[in-house]
Amino acid sequence: MLEKARTILQNHYGYDSFRKGQEEVIERILQREHAMGIMPTGGGKSICYQIPALMFPGITIVISPLISLMKDQVDELNEVGIPATYINSALEFDEVQQRLRAIRNGDIKLVYIAPERFESQMFMRALNHLSVSLVAIDEAHCLSQWGHDFRPSYLTIPHFIEQLSSPPVVLALTATATPQVTEDVCSSLNIPRENHIQTGFARENLSFHVLKGQDKEAYLLDYIEKNKDQSGIIYATTRKEVERLYEKLDEKGISVGKYHGGLTSIERAAAQEDFVYDKTPIMVATTAFGMGINKSNVRYVIHYQIPRNIETYYQEAGRAGRDGEKSECILLYSTQDIHIQHFLIEQSEMEEERKQKEYQKLQQMVNYCHTEECLQSYILSYFGDSDEHDCQRCTNCTDERETEDVTKDAQMVFSCIKRMKEQYGKTLVAQVLSGSSNQKIRVKRLDQLSTYGLMRTRTVNDISQLIDYFIAEQYIKASEGTYPVLTLQEKALPVLKGETTIRKKRAKKAKQIATYHP
């Protein structure tokens, strides 16, 4: 059967061989086993359901959240001679009827729909008379409440599958899933554990950078100037910040577009098109921009503000270099931006449990900015990808500063947290250690502690940064919430007892990273 799949790959698509993961997924699907494929963006997920769709007797339903993309996907398939169609809310009633007729007549192999379709009685009735061989779920992480992009309409998918007249094979696909999200998706869809197929997340052509202590605006202008004529995306958190940056760049005569949820759909579509066709090669945008945009020559993605979690970050940064050419992913770190993300979580209408989870994810994003490990390895291990090696390209791998022993500093910080009964946040711990005498410290009599002023020669800022590092390395835990409280992790105990040592790179001077040279 796999031979036949290979022939289709060659005849219809003109490719010689399957990519990593594709063959394993297709093999399982052809054996009529449910499967989940986790592959990076651009990894070739579509072929995993398109080829079985051509081999199965019945139709294949592809569930995708993005109505705007369906037309393009279907046009592309029709061009290579694969009979496909889509049904969505943008179509007139008569058009829907006509397409349903074509499906009934057996003229169509693949039908793209958004999950909202299941609410249509007419559609569900029409399906009852059809034989559905395969249901492929794109962006399957949307099914998990713990995913970063949960869509309630996705929760109706298992019920929809049950309603079909004969049980189809189910294939879930995504580019980003933490082990918890995978677990969640697979248990909702009854996908057996041995049928999770995950190919490496590593993107060898991307280099990751975290820059701290920069004048962000000056850096951005300089970077754009040095990378003239290159296409890039600049992400900011709020619409207001996108507007501000857009004005700034536009004022300087830079050819730039903007994209955020506050613009009309016509404005957004125009901005997207100008970007894709390189009329405005630079885009300033909120996270609303990018899902499904297939622009291959994006040379850099700059996060002007910290994003809310690693999933979002990797997805957005991953829009760079889809053509396989070297590209840069740069995050400009500043503490204030974390407060904005905290505020957004706090203000959101999520349930309390979910908020706590979001705070945790944000903390892992912050840890990414403070770790001294390879940044790519950090991301990969977040996604449970065990095939890690240092990338030799990121800020940390290329940082040649010597390390120094910071065990004594760590002991002072950890004992101070302990003496403060693990009830306070980072700033207050740093203030106590530096010996500040503000009112809170006096009122709470924290100046009576034996650790008060132990690090008198250091600034509060310096000590805070040291604490950030210990959090990132999991010696200290920062609780969830707007005012995180510090507690010691198990890993801190042997340090306190003098049984292990900690090393850290020597203090940083703000430095420029190598810029892209074509």
Ligand code: ADP
């Ligand atoms: P994804 O949905 O995972 O982001 P796509 O399915 O859009 O990725 O595939 C990305 C690109 O890779 C497409 O241009 C596709 O034609 C190409 N591709 C997929 N499979 C192969 C293969 N086996 N050999 C060569 N190119 C492939």
